[in-house]
Amino acid sequence: DAGVTQSPTHLIKTRGQQVTLRCSPKSGHDTVSWYQQALGQGPQFIFQYYEEEERQRGNFPDRFSGHQFPNYSSELNVNALLLGDSALYLCASSLAGLPDTQYFGPGTRLTVL
Amino acid sequence: GNSVTQMEGPVTLSEEAFLTINCTYTATGYPSLFWYVQYPGEGLQLLLKATKADDKGSNKGFEATYRKETTSFHLEKGSVQVSDSAVYFCALSNAGGTSYGKLTFGQGTILTVHP
Numbered sequence A: 001d002a003g004v005t006q007s008p009t010h011l012i013k014t015r016g017q018q019v020t021l022r023c024s025p026k027s028g029h030d031t032v033s034w035y036q037q038a039l040g041q042g043p044q045f046i047f048q049y050y051e052e053e054e055r056q057r058g059n060f061p062d063r064f065s066g067h068q069f070p071n072y073s074s075e076l077n078v079n080a081l082l083l084g085d086s087a088l089y090l091c092a093s094s095l096a097g098l099p100d101t102q103y104f105g106p107g108t109r110l111t112v113l
Numbered sequence B: 001g002n003s004v005t006q007m008e009g010p011v012t013l014s015e016e017a018f019l020t021i022n023c024t025y026t027a028t029g030y031p032s033l034f035w036y037v038q039y040p041g042e043g044l045q046l047l048l049k050a051t052k053a054d055d056k057g058s059n060k061g062f063e064a065t066y067r068k069e070t071t072s073f074h075l076e077k078g079s080v081q082v083s084d085s086a087v088y089f090c091a092l093s094n095a096g097g098t099s100y101g102k103l104t105f106g107q108g109t110i111l112t113v114h115p
Helices: none
Strands: A005-007 A010-013 A020-022 A031-037 A044-049 A053-057 A066-068 A074-078 A088-097 A098-104 A107-113 B002-005 B011-014 B019-021 B023-027 B031-038 B044-050 B054-057 B060-067 B076-077 B086-096 B109-114
Touching: A005 A088, A010 A020, A020 A088, A020 A107, A044 A066, A066 B086, A098 B031, A098 B044, B002 B086, B011 B019, B019 B031, B019 B054, B019 B109, B023 B086, B031 B060, B044 B060, B054 B109
Parallel strands: A010 A107, B011 B109
Antiparallel strands: A005 A020, A020 A074, A031 A044, A031 A088, A044 A053, A066 A074, A088 A098, A088 A107, B002 B023, B019 B076, B031 B044, B031 B086, B044 B054, B054 B060, B060 B076, B086 B109
């Protein structure tokens, strides 16, 4: 049973660029959440997708956007990158009926120079 | 709003020592409480959870009891091993309501266990 997978593993971008991160949920899961984990900090909730729509959003600017596909996989897009966007981006999947029981992927390490 | 506060770390112990990592929370309603563990270079793994007051979550020798009166969910293990070295995160989620499924995490506690 494949767990949550994310790609790429690492990414280096420069300020002002745009980035897309990808996530495939655990088999059978239909809900995907994204978190940003700055170095030495706990993860912070960005948003959650269910049925291809954003269901909840945390305190992140509109530069952060997402998408969910019919196969439940998801993308996180960040525009106009800032140095402060450097972090580990975690994807988590769950079932719609148990959205707080989340299984996390290994993350994508984004470095903005 | 919701918040989670963990004891300031890091925590360094010898193998077979007793572990306590403190966690307190602020939340509206009746949240579910979680402990996650993050091993070096990996994502988060759910360690245990409790969904109502006085529930005890347990897994792999770790335990935590949901204490509504003290708004706490302290993590304990009777005898730690070197392999328990990791970062531990306390988290909560409001059961039901508009924030259901939005996990709020503490800042994490680094645990290092020496042989």
